[in-house]
Amino acid sequence: MGRPSVQDQRKKEVLDAFMTCVALYGVEGATLEHIAAEAGLKRPLIRHHLGNRKAMVLALGEHIADTLSSQSEMLRVALEDHPGVRNLIEALFNSDGELDPRINICYQALVNSVENYPELRKPLLDSMETFYKVAINIVLASHPNADKQACEIVAHGIVNLFITTDAFIPLKPPKTWGYSSYFAALKLAETLETKS
Amino acid sequence: MGRPSVQDQRKKEVLDAFMTCVALYGVEGATLEHIAAEAGLKRPLIRHHLGNRKAMVLALGEHIADTLSSQSEMLRVALEDHPGVRNLIEALFNSDGELDPRINICYQALVNSVENYPELRKPLLDSMETFYKVAINIVLASHPNADKQACEIVAHGIVNLFITTDAFIPLKPPKTWGYSSYFAALKLAETLETKS
DNA sequence: AAGTAAACTGTCAAGTTAGACAGTAAACTA
């Protein structure tokens, strides 16, 4: 049967290194050399595992989408026993390093490359949609009497506020920026309380 | 006195082309060839006007920061006679093409490059701060009796919701995404009404 | 121990990119 394949594992490692480089240099700036150095491998190995550049970018798109989707699932499971909008907000804003900020940065970089790699659009769109869906369901579950549309809007808003906060991380902004988004999310959540 | 200088004008044109390319290919992916083609000039001219690559990136940082600041000023002036949070939200979300979405995309790309170009941090931080300040003052002006901190939070929230909406534009998302941010911003604004 | 399938390495060729600089053309002044 020959040497055992570590392709699945290696692929993940390389994609992780790719993710780091895209976050730092942008999609086209993440060269094979950068990725190889980051992954601790020789350059030709990158190609061996992920194929040529286009295949790599598309694989990264799938990877980011999968990661976002599985993070959504983790969020859903984590809040299954402790529902409540409040807990959703805490999970998003006060998850100390549990949610990898590279994913958001990388996601944005890929979004901006959709024109060059149209195949990226669907996975990116779908994975964000599931993220929103999870948030919406959490909000709906904790406010069964509230207006359905209002819940969707609040959920979208909370997620979007989180996204912006995450996007500013490389800037090392004053803490007030993060706090404001956090409190704005809480305010949004409160709009459901008063109506119920 | 020799041939009249068009440097100021050309510089702006080249920076505009640079902005377009960064939005499309990322900071490191925006090559001189791309920029030259976009600007309709020969490659060496880019260098003539903006200097080497590092100088170009820093110049773009200043340019984006200046543009953001002047857009903030325009917003301030436009809403001077028609204050009100509602009008702020309309101006942000329903400005049909008046606010260039490339600026936001480019801003994000530059934020992610702060580690490679540390000098970018200050202008990016300062210009976003003035954007927030303008929004805060508009909110404060229309709700003089409301809690000051609440106004700041709402203003931050509205701006951040707008930023996320703008960031998704290259994805061509379903209209509901944009609407949700818009309505979430309105809901945030309403939290001030009920308390006054 | 021989066979084998996969991971891994070394290296070359083609294309692209940034940087540098000499030189030309254009638009003004005296």
Added chain:
DNA sequence: TAGTTTACTGTCTAACTTGACAGTTTACTT
């Protein structure tokens, strides 16, 4: 018209980047 300043072009070099592929090593099977 001569001089001057600036915009602009052509072109060379060095470095970088991707793609390709032959060859080696590793780890498992029979």
